[in-house]
Amino acid sequence: MAQAPALPGGFELPLEPRLPRIGSVDQVAVEERAVALSRRSIKRESKLFALDLAVRMMDLTTLEGSDTPGKVAALCSKAMRPDPSDLTVPPVAAVCIYPNLVPVAVDRVKASGVRVASVATAFPSGQSPLEIKVEEAALVAEMGADEIDMVIDRGAFLAGDYAKVYDEVRRVKEACGDAHLKVILETGELGTYDNVRRASLLAIAAGADFIKTSTGKIQPAATLPVTLVMLEAIRDVYEETGRKIGMKPAGGIRHAKQAVQYLVLLHETLGVEWMTPDLFRFGASSLLNDCLLQIRKEKTGRYQSPDYFTID
């Protein structure tokens, strides 16, 4: 009898003791479910709860070639105290920036509770030699980043070279040390929900603490159905192994209403246990001000001019 080919080193799928089962996703049905959940009507105190949570879950992001120490310092101040006129508004979870600006941010946010997240591994394409990616992740961790957002090598993934993707995530995870690792799948380049599911399980098996939809540089970025597919992968891993993986939709989430829809999706897929910044983040920039505007509207009953909210 022929011997089944051995899985690559360390690639014990989390779905044992059954035969490894990746499973599949039905496109029509998953999109329908996402639409149904987005129609939940979240009003009054439940809306305020969701908006407050959305702020606490935010990775306030700037990832531009033109970023400077001044820009990042301003962003950090906003992150620590988003609404100076209402101190009940909590600080965001983290700032998310390029590696060169990590020291500026670390200095600025220290002891505030706001974390510093940095992209790494030849962000956004990931098309560089592995040694460089590993080195970059290690350097960023050394500079004091609490969290590292890596990208997977989509080229390798789409070529079917899953072992390469897996090994890279493992190597980067080792290089991260204590820093949390978020793995960006760049779902907009993966083409199918089946691939999104496969990439999610691959990243989780390789040691991701979080899985993240997008870099923000490719359209489509985060969508509700893609997030649902990833949350369902996280749920399957949790049910099989008890391991809790975080989720970060990023890119294209600009309005408070969208954020609430994502939280409903999270709530009805993984339950209230996942409704913490430790397990869910929004990667966003302009979302914060819309949340602040809506929070003030819920509290005062009136919309205020956007001029009352700082642009950083």
Place this chain on the structure above:
Amino acid sequence: MTEIEKRQDRSPVPSAFDYAPAPESRDVVALEDRYGLFIGGEWVEPKSGDYQPTISPATEESLAEVAYGGPEDVGLAVESAREAFENGWSDIAPSERAKYLYRIARILQERSREFAVLESLDGGKPIRESRDVDLPLSAAHFFYYAGWADKLEYAFPNRKPKPLGVAGQIIPWNFPLLMLSWKIAPALAAGNTVVLKPAESTPLTALLFCDVVRQAELPPGVVNIVTGDGRAGAELVKDSRVDKVAFTGSTEVGKEIQRAVAGTGKKLTLELGGKAANIIFDDAPLDQAVEGIINGIYFNQGHVCCAGSRLLVQESIYEQVIAKLKRRMGTLRVGDPLDKNTDIGAINSKQQLEKIKELVAAGEEEGAEIFQPPCRLPEKGWWFAPTVFTNVAQSYRIAQEEIFGPVLSVLTFRTPDEAVEKANNTPYGLSAGVWTEKGSRILSMSQRLRAGVIWANTYNRFDPASPFGGYKESGFGREGGRHGLEPYLRFE
């Protein structure tokens, strides 16, 4: 920076995310205290003099009083339909008939919010469903058949299609307006006139529809609505001036109707009960299949003749599917039908609730294992928690009889052959579901399953262009699509 909290290693987890009530406003609906019968384009007092209240199943409040037509009233309605058929409607240019139907469709769209709220009030179904399913589909049926009205020659080439005359139509309480649309749209498109009897527990949207009929300036007598109970229905079936009977409802009543029309030459279509198998193969997309199971059985509180009430799961994935299903059931929101976040509304009537309870008790007694997620049911009104039975044998009553409530029976199978055998082992044959990634298996299953409608990787999806109807004791004749015209036509 004292106001900023010290960094914590772990953020607190909230204890719950409760959704605040989000009720749709009732104000869009203006109800009369009392409704007569709609005969010859006018509201008339019933000769029977009988009025009965119609009750909201969610609150047990009386919404309005509705006439219960007697034999004389049914006779007058049929007469008015006959007259309208002979004096104009059958000779009118088909393109003109189409215009009326288009007009009705557009008015339904315009007034959809009003209809949706009323449907939920009177029948207990969640507003999410009446808003997103019943109303859009009702309008779609009128649009679809409006398109056929002047193309009958093309639908049935060389067969010279002609209208039958007066159609007597009796509809159930589970989709009141939608079933009305399924019946009236093809009948009018084919050139017939109509006497329709709504179900006794849900007459209000049919009565509001009379307003649409008037707004569309449909000639008087083309559509007549006679409310009442089974006795009015029996009169309608019996009336010798009726050329065609269409009935949707229970198999028991369907059999009585078939006996009553035997030998009369009346055309008959019956759309009756079901006990559909929803079959999950081990290669299915599991999370979406679970959504399909939920939608299959808990849609409209399970008051659906094509509900996927028998779940057939391949044994190798049984535990996973059941775990996922139970988890998902825990997120279903049962309560106020008018709340936009409600997934499961009220049971349509006290009588139906008792029937469900009786069968569930039988299931427990027979030895099946019951699971209901914890949920708080309102005190007033008629409610039943979503329920699943595991450990069910094919011989149990809950695997054989139509429960017509939010109750699912789970069976397992090992091979495709066994799935087909179990699925077909029922007196019914209305619908079935197949969940698999394998296209070839979908095709082979759909050829072997004895059911009128087979859904692949979806469930309870409807479209006016798709014919719907049963095998065996689920009835005969098709509604929807080109097939749906045929029962309303004769061919020379």
